[in-house]
Amino acid sequence: MEKGQEIVPIDKAAIRPLPGENQGWCLIGGRCLSCGRYFFPKREICPQCFDRGRVEETVLSCKGILVSYTVIHRAIDKNVPYAVGYVKVPENMVIFAPLEIREFSDLSIGMEMEVAFSEEETADKLKWMVYKFRPAS
């Protein structure tokens, strides 16, 4: 990687690099040590427990079930058409995600998905690491 061309995660509370060299990325969230509740992205406090608890960072599952999706044909500053959806992960949370799919007609509610990561460049030449979900292999 060139100096000054650092890849920035789209949200530091949502994804982070796996430890080691070039090990890829993972989805992260928060878990309250007091009540066990999960949050995505990770947040500062548990609304219920507040200072009686503590939210610590936790790695989330990389698989989930597609609970809804849509193919967008009109957007702002993005190449249409593209697909987005809601994926339910085992930590009992519904997560919004862009979807990576070869044929839009392959998408169906209830299908098993897995998380993937890719670099995106925005109009101002900034590089972002974003997460997506794609059909589980």
Add this chain to the structure above:
Amino acid sequence: MRDVYVVGVGMTPLGKHLDKQLRDLGREACLQALRDAGVYPGEIEAGFCGNCLAPVLQGETGVGQSVFWEAGINKIPVINVENACCSGSTAFREAWLSVASGLYDTALAVGVEKTYTQKGGVLDIGTADLELKLGLVLPAYFALVANHYMSEYGLSKEDLAQVTVKNRLHGSLNPYSQFQKAVSVEEVLGSPVISEPLTRLSCCPLSDGAAAAVLVSGDILRKLGKKPILVAASVLQSGGYDNPMNPSKWELNYRAAQEAYGRASLGPEDVDLAEVHDCFTISEVLHYESLGFANRGEGIELLKSKQTYLGGSTPFNVSGGLLAKGHPVGCTGMAQIVETVWQLRGQAGKRQVENAKVGLTHTMGGMKEGDCKAVTINILRVG
């Protein structure tokens, strides 16, 4: 808290107003409301102006002070209210609270917005939230809601399109409506796809407009000698943002409806007409359920059996709603109030609901983590 009455209302037609600024539209609505009330500008003690996007779209802040001065009002406390699509109805609620509390006797609420552009397009609500950074846009969010609901309850695209058909029909009876022509299911489904399954005619348009109301205490109402239109309930709520959320159930609507009926001491069976937030077709179907008019999953039956048409058991959006009448974001909540007052006074012309005594208005605004940011419900009744 004492009773508050809406004693004067006014609005501009909604739609394209290229030659008018926010303050021009606001002035028109405010002067109409003042004249309708028989109140002088100098008698207004507090002003509340609902607007969402002026800083972004017009590069303007402090809209209220400019609007009110156009209407001859100065030297009073003015609040500029932003609460996404609930900006206008939140302004109304603040005006209600200011009189109900006893702090003021006469207040003015206005909602004004200009989102119409010649080239059209999807409304830009920024990229502050993660979902927006990842490519979610407003119509796509509602498409996700629609697809989830359709997969649970077997609704079809043709079913959903009927919401637009009904509201366009109503709009054709309303001189203030942006769209004046009825459309068919085929035309709705044949319009360009925005985000599957929502087509352009399944979505509310970009619009300009303003609407205003004068609110007064009982003493002032009696001095003015006008027909009493009582604010029976004025409720404001925010979302839960809990996870897991149900992608097609806006729990904040259920909560707000319960509170509103409780405060007004009445139920859905007492409501003669409802002006609800039909920003997209799926929205109205869900509102039938959350507002207590149908069980979960059964909303579409009210539409199919024509119960929510003008002439039906509980007409929804006889004004044309957002889909036909238009949706100048910060104006919409106030436009619903104005329509309801006209209906309760018997002044609604061709779209008059017979014997209207109780009207409910509902707006829902903003998008956050699979829920909405705000909801307002107002219940007005002949007092």
